Each structure stands twice: as structure tokens, then as C-alpha cells.
Amino acid sequence: MSANLKNLKLGHFGGGGGGTSAGGAGSSSGFGISASSGGAGKLPSNGTGGGKSASASASSEAEVLATPGGVIIPVIRTRDVPRLLPTIATALQRPSDDHLAAEDLDAVQLELEQMLSNVALRTRVLKAEYDSLDKDDKRQDRRKMDRVPGSPPCQSSMLNGLLGIGGTSSTGVGSPSGGGGGASSSSNTKRKRDEPTGVRKKHSSMTILKQQGGVSGSAKHQAKNSPIANHTDDSMDYLPTLVSANASGSVLPHHQPQPQLPKVSVPKNDTPNKFWLSIEPFCMPLTNEDLRLIDDLLEQYRGPLVPPVPTLGPHYSTVWAQEDMKALQPGGARVKSQNASAMLKKAEGMVEESITGPLTQRLVSALMEESLLTLPSEQAAVGEHSNSTTSSSNENTHSHSSSSAAAAAAAAASGNFRSLSMLKHGVGIEQRLKKELLENGLIDPSEFAAHEDVDEVLLEIKRVTAEISSVSQFNSEELKRLRAAASEEIKRIAIKRKLDVVDQEILECYKRMLQYRAKRKGHTIEEKQEILRLTNEQRLLADQLERMQLHLPSAGGSSGSLMEPKM
């Protein structure tokens, strides 16, 4: 075994020697792997020249400063100083009473910090080692007291191997992760020679460590103290002396005698209770309250759903026209209305008389100014104004015709047909306008179809009312049926209650009978009569219930099945 270890020490970074010898001794396999690859990991990743410096080094020391368990103790080797800490190396060339070159300050700071980090890690590793040794000693004492039959020793080597491998997955300066486990397992193997019994307790702790180490070790090559390892950090916190995650992870299980298995209690299966609770409102016996509810619902359906449609009143255009005339009139109320309707009739007549149809009317009113449609007293001015506008605007046929039509309309409105001469332009204006608009696509021919008689609104109302009435009909039928069923059910429930009461009484008699028999007393005649009466009553009620069931076969089908368990 010692020969193997010597091989390890002399092995190069490839770990060839160590690797081959690893197959031999089972117990050293673990740290064979870990030490050699740990050695590669120990030097920083930019150390490609490491091999050269190693061979060039005159020191006969081991390549890798690691414990047998594969824990790398972070130390910056002297031979690495020129490479890792160049500025400090040059500073070291100068005597110690000289001052540092000011321009080196930043580089020196960074290198010093590097050294500090190294020292801090070294402290942690050494402390972990120390503590593990301590615990092992304590364990040794405790184990000597009570021997526990241990599992075969070879398992520890497997764990070592696993831990060692787990340790190598996280590289970097100092990797106490696997090393921590390796440390304890190394001390484990040492103890193994003395006492195989101590192994078993460590197994349980090792497996936990392995899980923890595996979890964080298999993290994707992150710094082992990266936040992913936080969950192990927190668990380490109550060891105030140890901060580094996995190194102390190895120590932790030693503190606890055995990991506490979480008490898994099968939670009470509550679901069926919840289910029955949820459907309870639907299965409760009916009451008069419910009946009243149904009656209320029925109320809604009694009257007609939709108020009757009133007859069609006067069209809004006539109403508005009347109102407008009233507004324009200066005089009193009744006179106004009479005048208004009279004037409107006259206007209607004039409209029919004049050549201008509805289209021209619209065109004209759009083109004419609002002020022109005012009191009849201003007719003359209106007429003149329109005449002047006629002459001034002679652009296109439309305006021409419209202005002439405007003149014509104004003339008509004033009741003065003196501009009859203009009418010759207005002949056929309506048709011309219609043709013009149709050609331009501004009006559809369908619009000219007579659609006065079709009252669309009324049709819509009738249709909707029909729909509603059919639905409400259906609803009221259902509600009536429901009501009937509910009242039946209530009667049935009453009978059931009576039945229950009778049953109870019978039971009591039976109990009394038993007591009498127990006391060897004969039962009295009253008792017998009582029993007979009760049983008769029970039979009656049951029959009644049966009959009721038969009366309502449709609803009774389900309720019958409900009753069966009762009976």
C-alpha cells in the first residue's frame, strides 16, 4: 500500500502512475483519482507552463500538496510565484528597505488579494481537516464504548471514489468539496484499519454528504461557493467556525449522530368528506320555504311579458314641423297650433304643386342659406337675394338649376309665383337631378322603391315577443311541474318523519322487552298492546309512502331509490 502511495506522489499531472496503481488497492483508488486530477486542478487554469516549471524545479517535494484524501491545500508554491505574482516577484528582487514602485501599486494590490484569498482558503481547509480529526478522535472514544456491527469495509472505498470524483468536478484553487469528503474518508480509511465498526456511522453521514456534494459538485463547473451552493451554505451557518460550503459539509455529518428522517405522516384523506359536504345543499329535505320560492318564480310568468305595442302615432317629421311652426309664430297657444297645422297643410299642398320633388328640395335647402327660410315678411328680400345669386353663380348645371330651383322654391314659399318665368328651367329638374345622382352612383335605385308601409320596428318587436313568449311558456310549465313535485315531496317527507317517530318508539319498546327478558319479568298487556299499535301504525305509514311512490313514477324513480336505504 505504501508503494502505491509513493507512486502517487511521483505521478505526473496526467496521473498515469497513480491511475494505474489505483486499480490495485481498492482503498486507494479514490484518492488516486482525486489526487492526480486534483493536482491538475490545483494549479490555475492558465498554468500551461506549469509542467515546464515542475520539471525545471529543483525541489524534490511532491508535485501536489494534498492530503491522502485528495484535499488540495491551497498554497502558492515558490516556483509558481514568478508566474502567478509577477509584480510581487519583481518587487522581491529589490531590497526590503527600498520602496515599492508606485506604478506597480495596482498590480501588487491584485496579487496581494490573490494571496489573501489563497491564505483564506488554506485556513478553511486546514481548519476542516483539523476539526475532522478532532471529531474522529471523539468518535473513536465513543465507538470504543459501544461497538456497532459495521458493514464491510469495501463500501467506504466506493464512497471514497465517489467523493473523490465528486471533488474533481469543481476545479479551481483548492477544491475542498470532494476533498472535504475525501478528508473524512481518508481519516475513515485510517480508522478502518483500527476499527471497522466506526465505518457504519460514517456511511450514513457519507451518503448524505455525497448527496449534498453531488448536488453542488455536479453544478456546472461553477465556483464552488457560487450562490448555487447557497443551500449548503445556510446549513453550515450554525457551525460558526466553518464557512466554506462543502468542506464543512464533510464535517457536519460527524456532528449529528444520525440524520433525522423526516416524519412522513400520511395526511388524512379528507376528500370524501368534502365531497359529501358540497352536495349536501342539494340533498336536503324540502321545506315550505322552497315551495314559496317556486311560487314566487311562477308569479313572474303570470302577466303578459311584453307590454302591448301602442298604435303608430303621427310621424316625427310632421310633429317636428308643427313644433317648428309654433316656434316661429309670434302669437298665442291655441291659435298657434291651429295656424301651424293650417300652414303645414298649405305647405304640403304647395310642395305637391311645385315641380320640385323631394330630391331637389333637399338639394335646395342644403344650398340655400338658413336665414332665407325665415319669416314671410322677408320674402321680398329673399326673392331679390335669390335672384342675384342666380345671376352670379352660373358655374354648372347643378348650381344653375339649383339656384333657379332655389329661386323657384323661394318664390313658391313666398306664395308668389311671379318668377314663373324661371320655372322653365325648373321643368324636369327633379328627373334630371335623379338621373344625375344615379349616374354618379350616389343613390341606389332601390331607394326609390316605396317603403313607407313597412314598419320594420313593429316587425322586430313582434318577432322578439314571439321568441320570449315561447321561452316563458316553457319556463312556466317547468316551474308548475316543479311545484307539484315539491309539494308531493313535502307530504312524503312528513310521512317519513312520522315513520321515524314510530320507529323510535318501537325501538324503545324492544329495548324494554329485552330488559324484561333479562330480568325475567313477563311483559304486561299494555306493553303488548303498545307494541301492536306501534307496529300497525308503522305498517300503515309505510304503505302510504309506497302508494305515494307509485303515484309519481317519474319523479319517484329517483326518490324511491333514496328511500330504500331508509326502509
Place this chain on the structure above:
Amino acid sequence: MPLTAESAAQQIQDRLKDIQQHIHIVDEERRRAENSISSLVRSLHATNQKVKPLLKASLLEASQEEATIRAALAKIHEIRSIRNERRIQARNAGNKEAIRRGALMKMVQLSAQTLPLFVGKLGERAPALCGAIPAEGNYVAKVGDNVAALAKGIDEEENWILAEVVQFLHRQNKYDVIDIDEEQKDRHVLSKRKVIPLPLMRANPETDGHALFPKDTVVMALYPQTTCFYKAIVHRLPQTATEDYEVLFEDSSYMNGYAEPLPVAQRYVIAYRPTKKGASSGSGNLSSA
């Protein structure tokens, strides 16, 4: 007592001397440690007997070495602070050296690289303003500290810029900050909420991984070659103390909304703070980098 140039230089020289001495001492200690460790390893492989005392001795040596290194580093920081004081004094005295863009960016990078590294002792957790650990609620940034400040630009746009604290106005609870890009010559007075102090120390991934922002965290990071912070997502953590984060900046010109990973030093990656504009970003989206 204002530092004159000569006294500052003198102090720096003294410290440089100290550092040199420390370096030598550290080297000796390191050699000693190396030897003892190798003998320790030998004993571990061979016998069990002398392991414990050797371990103890190694531990002792390690702690000594650590102390020396820390002392040397402390001296270095003193030198830096002296230099910083001189710079602030010079600026207050009024000589504004115009720093070219390239030089400014180099300075920004350098200050990030030479930010002191926090290496925790055994059992020590990273303090506030180390890496991703946020500042305490009542923390007040010191004069000369670098911060990220939500400042209004010319066109009323708010951006998180890299700025330096000039002073803290206690009564108003506001910071007086100045853009480190002195071309802007902008001095902003901002409430405490709009100022995030940058970390004062780097976190060491090897010893204090918990002080780093986890992968896929939303952060604000300084866009390389600029002095503005933008919303980004952490893509890769630094593996060593000198490495940078790799972050993905929000960029609407990319398909998935995020650009290629860019390196940003630890110092310039801070926790994301949503602004009123809220949903999208800490300060404007990068549509064209």
C-alpha cells in the same frame, strides 16, 4: 487639515516603503507555510501521530500570513485614499482637468479593478456594500464615494448615471452629486432615494459566493464605455476575484429583447431599482447600442 502635494507625496512614499517590507515578510511567511504544509502532507500520508500539532502550526502560520497580507493591503488602501483626497481637494480648489473620454473610461475600469477585495475570515459573512450585499437603510455615502444617481438629462429624461458624492445635505436628506464625466459639468441635488451607493468592496467568488448576484437576476449595470446604468440580466458570474460579471442588457433591437453578454465589473452591477416609469427599465431602453 488639507493635504499639500508634498505631504501627500511623502505619506505615499512612506507607505510604499511599508508595503515593500510587507511583501518581503509575506514571501518569507509563504515559504515557511509551504514547507510546513509539505511536511504536513508527508505526515498525513505516513503516520497519524504528529498530524494535529502540524496542522495547528500550519494554521498559525496561515493566520500570520493573512495578517501580513491584510496589513499590506491596508497600506495600499491608505495610499489610494490619500490620492483620492488630493484629487478632491484639487477639484474643489477649482482646477478642472479636462479628462478625455478614453482616459475617463480607463479610469472607470481601473477603479473597478482595484476596488478592494473582501476576503472573509473564517466564519465571517460579507458586510454591507460588498458585492451584491445592499447598504443598510441608514447608510450615508461618504464624500468622494461613487454612486448611481437618477438624474434628469437635458431633455427631461431620467437616467441612472455614474456620479460622485460631493456632500450630503443632512437637513434636506439629499445628496449633492456630480457626474464623473466632467464634460457635463452637471451638479445634481437628489433625494436619498434617487442615489444608490456603489459597492465599496468586491466579493471573492471563492470564499463568499453568497455576496454575488445569482444568475438571471435583474440588475442595473454600467454599459461598457459609457457612464450610465441600464437594466440588465446577470448571465454569468465571475469565477475569480478579478473576473467580471457577464450581463445581458435590455435591447429592443434584439429578438428576445436582450443583447449579447457584455462584461461589467463587479463594482458597476447593482440591484435593480424600478423608477416611476416603471414597467420597462431603470433608465430608458437601449434600442441602438
